[in-house]
Amino acid sequence: MGFNKTLSRFLTIASFYAVLTACSSNQPTVEPDLPEKEYFRLAQEALDNNLPTTAAEQLKELETRYPFGEYSIPARLDLIYAQFEAGNYAAAHATADRFIKNYPDNQALDYVYYMRGLSTYKGAESFLGRFLNLNPADRDTSEFDKSFSEFADFLRRFPESEFAPDAKARMVYLRNMIAEHEVAIAHYYFKRKAPLSALRRGQEVIQHYPSTPSVEEALAITIQAYMDLNLYDEAKQNLAILVNSYPESQYLDKEQKFIPFELPREADPDFLYWVSLGMID
Template sequence: MGFIKTLSRFLTIATIYSVLTACSSQPTVEPDLPEKEYFNKGQEALENNLASVAIKEFKDLETRYPFGDYVVRARLDLIYAEFKAANYISAHASAERFIKNYPNNNALDYAYYMRALSTYKGAETLSGRFLNLNPAERDASEFNKSFGEFADFLMRFPNSEYAPDAKARMLHLRNMIAQHELSIAHYYFERKASISALRRGQEVIQHYPSTPSVEEALAVTIQAYMNLDLYENAQTNLAILRNNFPNSRYLDNEQKFIPFELPREADPDTLYWVSLGLID
């Protein structure tokens, strides 16, 4: 009988200890603040350039009050906060969600604009990390994506207050992409891959005819045709260069083409020669 009482007392103490231990190990749950307070704290953080703090406040509001009075404005401000924090992928995703969830919102043009701008800034950041790569290995796909998103924005909201900035960025993007193509062309010239260089020059002429890079693109095609002994084609493009750019830096005083200074000793790309120039 005494053994049973002792065992019962031991089990009671063990149970109480287990409950107390479990309670002490549980994380402290912060009490919910009023919805407006989360929103105001997020706004204040943005005003003080504390983007990371603002992100937390807006996300807390979104989690605690998913159908609240301030959630739409908070989700819109979250896009900007993530952008300011240089979280461009997150800002793009938040803009995409806003577009999907609020297709009739009055600020929809802002969401479309920020979506494109996030891609643009993200591409700039990514590009800066790979400056030491040769031009052919640099990825310009994000710049093309940004251009397409700005174009989509302008098609939907041609009179938006953000339209002038979008147009200016699109012009800049076209120039960047065209210049990127020419950088690759010069890289191929160094590798004695004239067919590949020719393709890059033609790409600029055909798809980016209004950019300042067209003059150089014509020179690239002339040089490539000369390297390939296709002199008739070279003369055709030379005539175009003379007609459109009579004061071109690629023409001498007698309007003759000034050849590029190509390296005399350069190891051609093996795959290029094996495939007869069909593979860059």
């Protein structure tokens, strides 16, 4: 009787052990850590082969496994670039922000500030296609404003940086684009018989974007809006500014009288206004 109990206990233990062995054999094998230098080498190789997503994965592994290693700082700098090249602009911006916070005295800080602004800039560009079907008044340019501010912050800190000329050029482009967007919204409001709203958009361009090419059209918008609102004295004042500033304006006839304008009625121009930023009407 005792022998039977012993045999039964042995079989139970053996069966339980077999189950444990079978379960453990199904567990994924954990790869051992690579040397820090090898992670960095693999990332560089991926970048050289135009595989930024793979490079970013290797660099994040290095960052996780060797947060204070020899390659931790260059790896974080390369991670910004890899994420940017992979089109992951939000991640590149976040990595740049962390670097600025953690390494405020690093020699490459000008590059990081520049890449932060550039990531916002490219991220905003990539979202344009999502909003083509929205009314101009509903489209958001806040990310372009943010990019402009970040580039301005970069230039204030590093005016002699090698990246400064590109940042300045992008800021000019951003100002022009935002001004053109305001003009497009003004035309949208004219079409919907909302001259007061159109007036405010024209004034926005004149007051806040005075050096952009859109100012001439913005003046014409304010003149048209004042006329629609029966505010003829104000219309005459703005017409005088238009004549003085742009004597050859397309909105003036040969006698320098204002040429009223309105949107074409045969087609909805919303799509063209957006993709051309108001340059096609």
